[in-house]
Amino acid sequence: MSAIDVRGLEREFKGSIKAVDGIDLNIAEGEVYGFLGPNGAGKTTTVRMLVTLLRPTGGTALVAGYNVATEPAKVRRRIGVALQDAALDLLMTGRELIELQATLHAIPRASVRARGQDLIERVGLSKAQDRRVGTYSGGMRRRLDLAMALIHEPQVLFLDEPTTGLDPVSRMTLWDEVRRLKNDGTTVFLTTQYLEEADQLADRVGIISAGKIVAEGTPASLKAQVGDPRLDIGLLDDADAVPAEAVLARFGPLLEPLKPGRLLISVPDGAAEIAPIVRALDEAGIGVANLDLLEPTLDDVFVEKTGRHLEGAEGEQDA
Amino acid sequence: MPAVADMRVISALIRRAMNEIARVPAAAIPGVLAPTIIIAGLASVFSKAAELPGYEAPNFLSYIIAVGFLQGAGFTGAATGVNLARDIEQGWFDRLLLAPVPRLVILAGIVGSAALRALLPASFLLLVGEIFGAAWPGFAEILVMVPIVCGYAAIAACWGAIIALRFKTQQAAPLMQIGMFAATLLTTAYAPFVLLTPWLEEIARLNPVTYILEGVRQGFVGDVTWATTWPAFVALFGLLAIFGGLALRSMRRTGLS
Numbered sequence: 001m002s003a004i005d006v007r008g009l010e011r012e013f014k015g016s017i018k019a020v021d022g023i024d025l026n027i028a029e030g031e032v033y034g035f036l037g038p039n040g041a042g043k044t045t046t047v048r049m050l051v052t053l054l055r056p057t058g059g060t061a062l063v064a065g066y067n068v069a070t071e072p073a074k075v076r077r078r079i080g081v082a083l084q085d086a087a088l089d090l091l092m093t094g095r096e097l098i099e100l101q102a103t104l105h106a107i108p109r110a111s112v113r114a115r116g117q118d119l120i121e122r123v124g125l126s127k128a129q130d131r132r133v134g135t136y137s138g139g140m141r142r143r144l145d146l147a148m149a150l151i152h153e154p155q156v157l158f159l160d161e162p163t164t165g166l167d168p169v170s171r172m173t174l175w176d177e178v179r180r181l182k183n184d185g186t187t188v189f190l191t192t193q194y195l196e197e198a199d200q201l202a203d204r205v206g207i208i209s210a211g212k213i214v215a216e217g218t219p220a221s222l223k224a225q226v227g228d229p230r231l232d233i234g235l236l237d238d239a240d241a242v243p244a245e246a247v248l249a250r251f252g253p254l255l256e257p258l259k260p261g262r263l264l265i266s267v268p269d270g271a272a273e274i275a276p277i278v279r280a281l282d283e284a285g286i287g288v289a290n291l292d293l294l295e296p297t298l299d300d301v302f303v304e305k306t307g308r309h310l311e312g313a314e315g316e317q318d319a
Numbered sequence: 320m321p322a323v324a325d326m327r328v329i330s331a332l333i334r335r336a337m338n339e340i341a342r343v344p345a346a347a348i349p350g351v352l353a354p355t356i357i358i359a360g361l362a363s364v365f366s367k368a369a370e371l372p373g374y375e376a377p378n379f380l381s382y383i384i385a386v387g388f389l390q391g392a393g394f395t396g397a398a399t400g401v402n403l404a405r406d407i408e409q410g411w412f413d414r415l416l417l418a419p420v421p422r423l424v425i426l427a428g429i430v431g432s433a434a435l436r437a438l439l440p441a442s443f444l445l446l447v448g449e450i451f452g453a454a455w456p457g458f459a460e461i462l463v464m465v466p467i468v469c470g471y472a473a474i475a476a477c478w479g480a481i482i483a484l485r486f487k488t489q490q491a492a493p494l495m496q497i498g499m500f501a502a503t504l505l506t507t508a509y510a511p512f513v514l515l516t517p518w519l520e521e522i523a524r525l526n527p528v529t530y531i532l533e534g535v536r537q538g539f540v541g542d543v544t545w546a547t548t549w550p551a552f553v554a555l556f557g558l559l560a561i562f563g564g565l566a567l568r569s570m571r572r573t574g575l576s
Contacts, residue, residue, distance in 0.1 A: 053413055076419040087410030089335065091342045103331040104418035106324040132342075148414075 001065055003029045003156050003187035004050065010058030011045050019045040021211035022059065027189065027204075029155075032182050034202030034219075035191040036298065038308070042211040043191040044084060047160050050189065051081045064155045077105075080154030084161045086145035090134035094125050094144050097133060098151060105152035119147040124173065139170025146177060156187045163197060175201060195298040207302055214305040223296040226304045228268040230294045231277065232258060236287030244286050251277055267293070325424045332415075332428025333435060336402070340436065350394040351440045355447050358387035361509070362451070373511040376540040381454040384444065385536035386508045388464070389528070391440030392472035393499030399433035399472075400479015400495040407487045422570045430476045430563070437472030438465070456538030463543055467534050470555040475499045477562035484569035502528045527554035 006025035012018050020042045027033045037043045048054040050063055052072035061068045064078035088097060098116040107115060120129045123143040128136060133144065142162060149157060159178070163171040178188055178201050192198055198205050199219045207215040207222075215222055235244055238261055248254055248265050251273065255264040267273040271293055281288055299309055340347045362380035369379040376382035406412040415425050449455060456464065479495040486494075505522045506529040512520050523529045534551020537543050 051417060053416060073419050076417055079417075081417050083410060083413060085410050087412075087414050089411060091339055092335070096338075100331050100335065101414075103327050104415070104420060106321075106327075106419070109327070 003027050005062040008059035009056055009061050011049055012057045018211050023213045029187055030185045031203045032188040032201050034198030034205040036198050036205055037208035041208045043208055044160060047158055047191055051079055051158050052076055078155045080149035080157045082145045082149045082159050082162055086141045088133045088141055091132060093130050093132055095129040098148060101148040101151050119150055123147045139166050142166060159190045161191055198298060209306040215301055222301045226296045226300045228266045229270045231265050231267045232292040232294055233263045234289040236289045240286045243284060247280050247284050328420050328424050329428040329431055333432045336432030350398055351443050354387040354390040354440055355444045358383055373513040377454045378452060380452055381539040384448045384453045384539055385532055387444045388441050388468050388535050389471055389503050389532055391444060392437040392468050393475045395437040395472045396433045396475020397479050397495040397499055399476040400483045401489055401492045403429060403480055404483035404489045423567055426567055426570055430473045433476030434469040434473045437469055441468050454539050460538030460543045463548060464535050464538060467531060467551055467555060470559060471531055474558045474562050477566040480566040481569050484573060506532050527558055530554040
C-alpha cells in the first residue's frame with residue numbers, strides 16, 4: 001500500500017485561481033519525498049489538502065490508506081504535521097505543550113509523561129522543557145514542533161519547510177532526526193526551498209511549479225537529465241583567452257561563460273577530465289588562476305523544466 | 320472511551336485559557352475592571368433614578384449591577400473570540416483542527432474556558448457592589464445567577480468564535496464586542512419596561528437577553544422566583560443552541576472555502 005496516493009488533485013480558490021492543478025503523487029511507505037518549489041508554486045496548498053486542513057476541489061488523495069476528503073478523522077490519527085510556522089503557545093512550557101498535544105491525540109494519561117519525556121530528550125530540549133516557549137530560539141521551537149508532531153507515532157509525517165530560517169547547526173539536527181525517522185520506517189513528506197536539503201534527505205523529489213508537477217525522480221536521475229558537469233576556468237592573464245579557447249576546443253564544446261573573463265567547458269566525465277585539461281593549458285603556456293567543477297543541481301533541473309530559478313538557490317550554491 | 324478522551328481535551332483547552340490569565344494577569348484586568356467602573360459610574364450619576372416608579376429596587380446600584388455581570392460575561396466571551404482569531408492568525412488553531420477530535424469538542428473547550436473565565440469579573444463586581452451598597456442577593460440566589468452569567472459568557476464566546484472564524488483576524492474584535500453590547504443595551508438594562516419608550520419596550524420584550532438579565536437581577540431587587548428563573552434559562556439555552564450551532568457550523572466549514 002502507498003503511504004500517499006494522489007490522483008488529479010486540484011484546489012481552486014475564489015476567482016478561478018488554481019493553486020494546485022491536477023497533480024499525481026505516489027509515495028511508498030518509509031520513503032522520504034522531497035517536494036520542491038518556489039513560493040506560490042502550490043507546495044503549502046498541497047500539504048494543507050493532504051493533512052485535511054483544506055478540502056480539495058478536484059481529484060482524490062489517500063493518506064495512510066484513507067481519503068482526506070471523506071475520512072479526515074482517520075487520516076488525522078495517522079499523520080504528524082509540522083507546518084511552516086511552528087504554531088506554539090509562547091506562554092506554555094515545552095513540557096506542557098507536549099502533554100497538551102498528547103491529550104489532543106488521546107494518548108492514555110498514564111503514558112503521556114513518559115512518552116513526552118522521551119521525545120523531549122530525543123530533540124535535545126531536556127534542560128529547556130520547563131521554560132516558556134517564548135524564551136526558545138527558532139531552532140528550539142522547530143525541534144519542539146517536530147516532537148509534538150511525533151507524539152502519537154504517526155505513520156506519515158508532513159514537514160512543511162522545517163528548516164527555513166534556521167542556523168546550520170539546528171538544520172543539521174533536524175536533518176539527523178529525519179534520517180532517524182526514515183530508518184524507523186516513517187514516511188516523510190518534506191516540502192522545502194532548499195535544494196541541498198532535498199538532495200541530502202529525499203529518496204525522491206517532486207518539483208512543483210504553478211500548481212503542476214514538472215519533474216519527479218531521484219535527485220541523481222533528475223540531475224542526470226539536465227546535462228553534463230561543466231568546468232569553469234579563470235585564467236591568470238586575460239590576454240590568453242583566445243589561445244585557451246583553442247586548447248579547450250579539443251576537449252569539447254565551449255559554453256557561454258558564467259562571468260566575463262572566464263571560460264566554461266562541458267566535461268561529461270566530470271573530475272576525471274580536469275587533469276588533462278590543466279596539463280594541456282600548461283603545455284600551451286597558459287596559466288590557470290582557478291577552476292570550479294560545476295555539477296548539475298536540482299536548481300538546474302528546475303530551470304530546465306520551468307525556465308526559472310528556485311528562490312534561494314543561488315545563495316545556497318554560493319554558500 | 321471516546322467520551323473520557325473528549326472530556327480530557329475540553330479540560331486541557333480550558334486549562335490552557337486559564338494558564339493565560341495566570342501568566343499574563345495584566346491582560347485580564349481591563350475585562351475585570353471595565354464593567355465595575357461603568358456600573359459604579361452609572362450608579363453614582365443616576366442614583367436618584369431608583370426613586371422613579373417601576374424600579375422596585377433598594378437602590379439604583381442594586382438595579383443595574385446585573386448589567387455589569389452580563390457586560391463582564393460579554394467582554395469575556397468577546398475576548399475569547401479575539402484569542403481564537405489570534406490563534407488562527409498564528410497557526411495554533413491549525414494544530415487543534417489537525418487533532419483527531421470532533422469539532423464540537425474543540426468548540427466546547429473554547430466556550431467552556433469563556434464560561435469559567437466569566438467568574439472573574441463577576442466575583443470582582445459582586446465584591447465591589449456589596450462594598451458600595453448593592454443589596455446582598457443571598458447564597459442560594461447566587462447559585463442561580465452563576466450558571467446564567469457563565470452561560471451568557473458561553474453565548475458571547477460562540478458569537479466571538481463565529482466572527483473569528485469568518486474574518487480570521489483580530490481586527491474583527493469590535494464586531495465581537497458590539498454584538499454583545501447591543502444585545503444588552505436593548506433590554507431593561509437601565510430602566511424597567513414601564514419607563515422605556517414604546518419602541519424600545521417592544522424590542523426589549525422580544526429580546527431574549529432581557530429575560531437573561533432579569534434572571535440575574537432578581538436576587539438583587541427582590542426574591543428569586545421560578546416565574547423569572549425559567550424564562551432566563553429558556554432564553555439562555557435557546558441562544559446557546561442557536562449561536563453554538565452557528566459556531567459549530569463555522570468550525571466545520573473551516574478549510575472548505
